[in-house]
Amino acid sequence: MKQFVPFVLPLTIAVLATSRPAETRGPVDGAADKAGDKAIVHVLNRIAFGPRPGDVERIRAVGIDRYIDQQLHPPRVGDPGMAARLSDLASIGMSSHEIAREYELPQLQARRERKQNAEADQAGAPPKPDPLQQKANGVIVELAQQKVLRAIYSERQLQEVLTDFWFNHFNVDARKGRDRFLLTEYERETIRPRVLGKFRDLLEATAKSPAMLFYLDNWLSADPSGPHMEMLPPRVARGPFGGRVVVPGGPRPRPQGKNAPKGLNENYGRELMELHTLGVDGGYTQKDVTEVARAFTGWTIDNPRQGGGFTFNPRLHDTGQKVVLGHVIKAGGGESDGEQVLDILAKEPATARLIATKLARRFVSDTPPPALVDRAAARFQATDGDLREVTRTILTSPEFLAPESYRAKVKTPFEFVVSAARALGADVQEALPLVRQLQQLGMPLYQCQPPTGYKDTADAWVNTGALVSRMNFALTLAGNKLRGVSVASLPTADEVLVGDLSETTRATIAKASDAPQMAALTLGSPEFQRR
Amino acid sequence: MVSRRLFLKNGAFAFVSLGFAPSFLSRTALAATGRSKQLIAIFQRGAVDGLSMVVPFGEADYYRARPSIAIPRPNGENGALDLDGFFGFNPHLQALKPLWDRRQLAIVNACGSPDSTRSHFDAQDYMETATPGVKSTADGWLNRYLQARKAEEATPFRAVALTSQLPRMLQGTAPALAMSQIAQFGIRGGQGGDGAGASFEREYAAAADHLLNGTGKEAFNAIKMLKSTDPSRYQPANGAEYPRSPFGQALRQIAQLSKSNVGLEVAFADVGGWDTHVNQGAAQGQLANKLEDFSRAIAALVVDLGDRMEDTVILTMSEFGRAVNENGNRGTDHGHGNAMMVIGGNVRGGHVYGKWPGLAAEKRYEGRDLAVTTDFRDVFGEIVARHLGVSNPSAIFPGYSVQSSRYAGLFA
Numbered sequence: 001m002k003q004f005v006p007f008v009l010p011l012t013i014a015v016l017a018t019s020r021p022a023e024t025r026g027p028v029d030g031a032a033d034k035a036g037d038k039a040i041v042h043v044l045n046r047i048a049f050g051p052r053p054g055d056v057e058r059i060r061a062v063g064i065d066r067y068i069d070q071q072l073h074p075p076r077v078g079d080p081g082m083a084a085r086l087s088d089l090a091s092i093g094m095s096s097h098e099i100a101r102e103y104e105l106p107q108l109q110a111r112r113e114r115k116q117n118a119e120a121d122q123a124g125a126p127p128k129p130d131p132l133q134q135k136a137n138g139v140i141v142e143l144a145q146q147k148v149l150r151a152i153y154s155e156r157q158l159q160e161v162l163t164d165f166w167f168n169h170f171n172v173d174a175r176k177g178r179d180r181f182l183l184t185e186y187e188r189e190t191i192r193p194r195v196l197g198k199f200r201d202l203l204e205a206t207a208k209s210p211a212m213l214f215y216l217d218n219w220l221s222a223d224p225s226g227p228h229m230e231m232l233p234p235r236v237a238r239g240p241f242g243g244r245v246v247v248p249g250g251p252r253p254r255p256q257g258k259n260a261p262k263g264l265n266e267n268y269g270r271e272l273m274e275l276h277t278l279g280v281d282g283g284y285t286q287k288d289v290t291e292v293a294r295a296f297t298g299w300t301i302d303n304p305r306q307g308g309g310f311t312f313n314p315r316l317h318d319t320g321q322k323v324v325l326g327h328v329i330k331a332g333g334g335e336s337d338g339e340q341v342l343d344i345l346a347k348e349p350a351t352a353r354l355i356a357t358k359l360a361r362r363f364v365s366d367t368p369p370p371a372l373v374d375r376a377a378a379r380f381q382a383t384d385g386d387l388r389e390v391t392r393t394i395l396t397s398p399e400f401l402a403p404e405s406y407r408a409k410v411k412t413p414f415e416f417v418v419s420a421a422r423a424l425g426a427d428v429q430e431a432l433p434l435v436r437q438l439q440q441l442g443m444p445l446y447q448c449q450p451p452t453g454y455k456d457t458a459d460a461w462v463n464t465g466a467l468v469s470r471m472n473f474a475l476t477l478a479g480n481k482l483r484g485v486s487v488a489s490l491p492t493a494d495e496v497l498v499g500d501l502s503e504t505t506r507a508t509i510a511k512a513s514d515a516p517q518m519a520a521l522t523l524g525s526p527e528f529q530r531r
Numbered sequence: 532m533v534s535r536r537l538f539l540k541n542g543a544f545a546f547v548s549l550g551f552a553p554s555f556l557s558r559t560a561l562a563a564t565g566r567s568k569q570l571i572a573i574f575q576r577g578a579v580d581g582l583s584m585v586v587p588f589g590e591a592d593y594y595r596a597r598p599s600i601a602i603p604r605p606n607g608e609n610g611a612l613d614l615d616g617f618f619g620f621n622p623h624l625q626a627l628k629p630l631w632d633r634r635q636l637a638i639v640n641a642c643g644s645p646d647s648t649r650s651h652f653d654a655q656d657y658m659e660t661a662t663p664g665v666k667s668t669a670d671g672w673l674n675r676y677l678q679a680r681k682a683e684e685a686t687p688f689r690a691v692a693l694t695s696q697l698p699r700m701l702q703g704t705a706p707a708l709a710m711s712q713i714a715q716f717g718i719r720g721g722q723g724g725d726g727a728g729a730s731f732e733r734e735y736a737a738a739a740d741h742l743l744n745g746t747g748k749e750a751f752n753a754i755k756m757l758k759s760t761d762p763s764r765y766q767p768a769n770g771a772e773y774p775r776s777p778f779g780q781a782l783r784q785i786a787q788l789s790k791s792n793v794g795l796e797v798a799f800a801d802v803g804g805w806d807t808h809v810n811q812g813a814a815q816g817q818l819a820n821k822l823e824d825f826s827r828a829i830a831a832l833v834v835d836l837g838d839r840m841e842d843t844v845i846l847t848m849s850e851f852g853r854a855v856n857e858n859g860n861r862g863t864d865h866g867h868g869n870a871m872m873v874i875g876g877n878v879r880g881g882h883v884y885g886k887w888p889g890l891a892a893e894k895r896y897e898g899r900d901l902a903v904t905t906d907f908r909d910v911f912g913e914i915v916a917r918h919l920g921v922s923n924p925s926a927i928f929p930g931y932s933v934q935s936s937r938y939a940g941l942f943a
Contacts, residue, residue: 217808220860263859267808270865274650286649286897410742442695442711449576449803452652462742463697464687464750465710471731472719504737508730521730526738526747 038499040064042406045531046363047071047395048157050419053491056498068395071158072196072388079155085428086149089142096185096210100307103139104181107132108305140180143187144438144445145431151418152428162195162391163187164414165362170206170276171453172215174446179215181307183446186211199355199385200346203276207342208310210301212268216451219300221265221293223318264318269293271451273345282350288325294318295329295337352380356390358456363394365408366457372399407500407530410458413441415531416470420477420523421485423496430484437482441469467529474524479516490515493522500527568842568919571785571798571832572673572700574659575825575849577806578651580863581870582855582890582901583818584624585638585883589617592890596856600813600863609814614638618883622814623822626830630874634881635833635840637941639910641868641885643851643903647896649865651806654850659699661908661928668929670703673797675927676915677705686794687753693781693800701799706749713784714763717754728754760791771835772827778802779828786835789843805849809860833874841876844918846910852901855890867900871910873941875918884939905939906931913938 040059044051047068059067070077086092091099110132150160167187174180190209194202206212213219269292273284298317302308312335321331322341325348329340345351356376360368372394379393380386394400411419417434420426428434438445442461448454455461476482478490493501493509496519505525512518522528586602587593588611594601602621603610611619612628618640620628630636646663648654657663661672670678677690690707692698697709710716718728728751735747765787773779781800788795804821811818829847833840852869868888874880888894888902896902912933915924924933 217860220809222859224859265808265858265860266864270650274652280650280653286647450651458742459702460696462746463707463709464746464753465695465708465716467735467743467746467750468710468716468718468754471727475719475727502734502737502739505734508733512730513726517727517730520727521734524731525734526740526743529743530740 034499036060038406039401041498041500042401043067044157045407045419046400046409047161049151049161049415050422050531051496051498052422053425053495064401065396068392071156072392072395074156074159074196077156082150082154085153086146089146091139091142092146092184092188094184096182096307096309098307099139099181099184100305103136104178104307105305107136137180139184140174140446141432141435143174143184144435147187147445148418148431148434148438149428151414152421152426158391159192159195161362162387163192165359166195166202167191168448168453168456169358170202170212171448171451172211172446173449175449176215178304179211180446182209182211182214185209194387196388196391197386199351199380199387200342202387203342203346204339206276207268207272207296207338208299210304210307210309213299213301213310214304216268216271217265218268218296219304221268221297221299222263222316223294223297224263226297226316226318264290264293264297266290266293268296272341275451275453277345277354278348278350279354282348282354284325291322291324292341294320295322295324295333295341298335299338346385349377349381352377352385355385355387356380356394359391360394361456363391364397364400364405369399372397407527409531410461410529411531412454412456412461413438413443413466413470414445416529417441417473419531420474420528423523423528424478424487424490424519426477426485426487428485433482433484437473437476441473442466462529470529471520471524474522474528475520478519478523487519490519493518493525496522497525497527502527567794567796569789569796569798569839569844570673570914570919571800571843571845573829573845573847574655574698574700574799574801575805575847576651576655576801576803577849578654578851578853578865579805579821579849579869580807580811580818580853581640581849581868582852583811583813584621584822585614585640585870586611586619586621587617587887587890588613588619590890592855592892596890598857599861600811600857602814615883617887621819621822623819624826626823626826627872627874630830630833631881635874635876635878636880637873637878637939638883639871639873639885639905639939639941640883641888641901641903642871642905642907642910643868645903645906647867649851649867651850651865656699658848658850658907661911662930665930671698671700672911672927673700673799674703674705674707676919676921676924677707677797678703679924679926680919680921682796684794685796687749687756688788688793688795690797691785691788691795691799693784693798698799698801701797706745707797708749708753711781713757713788716757716762756793760793762787762791767831767835769834769837771831773831773835774824774827776824776828778824779831782828782832783835786832789836789839807853808858808862808864811857811862829874840874844873844875844878844914846874846914847872848907854899855895855901856899867896868903869901871907873910873914877918877942879941879943884941906937908933909937910939910941913941917942 037056040056041051043064044055154160172179172183172186174183186209190205194205266289270289272292273282273288274280278284298313300311300313300316302311314334317334319332322329322337324341324344327344329337333340356373357368360373360376364372376390376393380390383389399405417437421428435445443454477485478487480487493506505527509518509521512521582593583602588604605611605613605619609622612622612625613619614631627636644654644657644663646657659671660668662668673690682689687706687708690701692701692707692709693711694709695711697707701707718731732751735744738744738747767773767783767786773783778800785798785800802825807818810816829845836843848871849869852866853863854866858864886904888904892898894902908928908931912924912928915921915927
């Protein structure tokens with residue numbers, strides 16, 4: 001979206017120039033100014049990853065409403081510094097095909113050779129670290145660095161917040177097999193461009209993404225009686241008491257490679273309804289799960305080892321009629337069976353409700369006001385699932401700006417680390433140490449095992465161990481002890497926590513021996529753990 | 532010296548919250564808790580295939596249902612380890628076999644939830660809250676145990692999860708601690724680090740924010756107490772060798788806390804990777820490797836705890852079992868009933884408890900899964916009542932009538 005940059009800057013300046021007289025928020029009225037600044041900090045804590053030095057003044061000049069509107073249109077926001085920050089991360093712009101060629105295949109080749117050379121090694125000592133394996137893991141490490149850098153530096157903050165949110169909604173764990181080579185493209189091509197688009201498009205993009213097809217096993221799911229099945233010839237096998245016996249060939253598939261598709265796999269069908277659309281109370285049955293799984297048979301990956309994309313394989317597809325939530329999907333629909341399922345699910349009121357609830361929970365509070373959820377869900381249905389409009393409904397609601405929403409959310413470790421770096425105006429030359437800190441804080445990036453994604457409520461993140469780790473991180477960061485991350489001029493506690501500083505915290509910080517200690521006591525304070 | 536009674540009355544916090552770390556702390560904690568019972572709960576997240584763990588080799592249906600992933604009958608190569616002529620351990624549970632032989636390990640088979648969910652998320656939630664079908668339950672059952680059994684002498688280490696996040700099972704109003712590395716638990720920062728710790732402590736002690744105030748207080752109490760036990764110097768006893776895996780290290784640290792006499796009563800660890808939809812393997816492979824790690828870690832814990840096992844129960848659980856038939860990818864899909872293990876000095880081990888429903892198609896749950904004949908709350912309830920000594924566990928299991936008549940008889 002670089003073509004927008006030259007256009008954006010003059011616009012911002014124009015807004016700056018015109019909005020000031022109308023807002024009249026100057027040093028004249030101190031109290032009003034403070035209240036206004038608190039609201040600005042609140043907005044920055046919610047639709048951005050917290051304020052950087054100077055952000056409050058910038059938004060005061062533009063106006064909150066205008067800022068929110070800009071953020072809802074990321075291409076209209078110039079982001080000139082981002083490319084340079086990311087330029088060292090070689091893999092983040094690569095396609096899955098390129099990543100397979102550059103990272104995965106060399107590692108597989110080396111592994112095969114090692115296996116041939118040293119079968120004997122397997123039982124004994126733990127395997128030595130393999131440089132190619134480490135290079136392969138580097139793909140996900142670079143992706144994680146990219147995520148941290150964008151969250152800290154991108155001017156398109158809402159887009160980054162939403163990319164984090166929607167990735168988490170359609171979570172894929174990098175540790176599942178090949179997925180560590182697929183998430184780069186998944187986030188860049190599947191998630192990020194669609195976070196303010198139509199939900200139905202995002203849903204289909206994830207359904208067809210190799211990352212999701214692999215993570216929830218749909219790429220292997222096949223009609224058990226389809227044309228790919230063959231009768232097995234009799235084979236000789238080991239008998240129960242060690243001898244050799246002849247096993248008759250049954251109506252079982254002939255394996256074609258290690259992971260050849262051989263039968264129905266319900267994993268995607270279930271999570272699609274439970275987590276991606278209807279929600280666990282969305283009124284579907286085990287029968288619906290099986291029918292949805294049947295509809296998606298044949299949705300698979302083309303040339304998986306080469307990082308191929310989505311393909312529909314009719315030989316794996318169950319051609320019969322399916323009935324999903326009472327809707328009949330006629331026999332013979334082929335690839336469109338799955339698309340029809342997505343149509344059905346995207347239109348269900350339960351889906352609108354789930355998405356509205358989750359977005360309101362992210363932006364407003366752990367227990368979002370029911371009236372707001374109702375309005376956001378209604379907007380979802382009225383706009384055919386237009387996520388920009390649903391998000392706008394929440395961000396422009398009175399509930400969003402209500403004082404009881406201020407600091408109502410406990411930051412996740414990711415939000416904490418990123419907001420701390422932003423608050424200090426840190427210069428991150430190397431993001432890897434920050435990525436490692438997140439592991440320590442219990443939120444390793446791209447490694448959330450269950451398809452549920454990470455929790456977005458305080459109970460998941462407030463515990464003694466995590467709290468101690470947060471204080472330690474504050475000391476390390478503010479003390480300039482994190483390799484590759486430097487902080488120059490440290491802001492005061494009042495600058496960081498605008499209007500939300502308790503008397504005790506203020507007094508405690510005032511007694512600290514030096515500026516780094518003061519900054520650490522600010523970032524590790526109870527106040528800063530919330531947004 | 533302060534009398535024990537005074538210590539008990541005021542609790543360990545009376546000292547630590549004043550900023551002292553008294554040298555007699557560990558001795559006193561021992562005096563207070565030396566005879567107390569311990570429960571170590573282990574969660575196999577992802578739904579372990581119980582039929583590969585405790586193999587019903589006496590059932591022909593088992594072999595019919597799993598042509599490529601069944602564990603062979605005993606005596607054959609890679610065969611099951613015969614337990615009672617009908618069930619056998621997976622060969623990769625070899626490390627636990629001596630406990631079975633010494634009758635310290637019991638199995639409760641066909642155990643699980645009355646709820647039919649096959650969602651990991653919900654089933655784990657139900658097992659951790661012990662309220663199947665009810666998602667709104669505020670706290671976990673182990674936390675409700677802590678609430679029900681208010682211990683005046685409780686230390687910050689009464690309930691510890693060796694995880695980075697507190698598991699649902701331990702969430703609730705009673706204090707519980709989550710930490711993945713006990714030796715690193717504390718406020719770091721070189722010179723001036725102590726000053727920072729004290730300053731942070733002041734901030735949190737005065738915080739109006741109820742949640743962070745409470746958790747902050749717990750954190751600083753725990754730091755002081757742990758410091759007095761010097762956790763970085765731990766050597767396992769009796770030649771116990773833990774696997775270097777995260778799970779092995781978690782159990783090692785549980786033993787360490789247990790033997791440090793810091794008042795550990797309930798410990799929790801979890802281990803993932805059981806969701807074997809594809810290429811599960813049989814006597815070798817993905818699942819076999821997981822079981823090897825699992826069993827060696829638990830066996831090491833038992834060896835390391837030594838005599839302490841007399842007062843300890845180790846309980847393993849997983850959210851549900853896996854379908855009886857193998858799926859089209861030589862793996863298994865989500866199922867229903869599963870096997871739990873109960874290990875301890877006072878456990879009546881060497882026996883597979885629970886009525887075995889059989890694997891014939893008509894005996895299966897919803898035609899596909901091992902049926903549940905023992906509600907998991909009866910196992911939890913029996914442990915809470917007979918091991919931890921809660922006379923009436925009904926408050927711990929809301930909506931369920933725990934009755935001793937339904938106990939399996941796990942304890943002598």
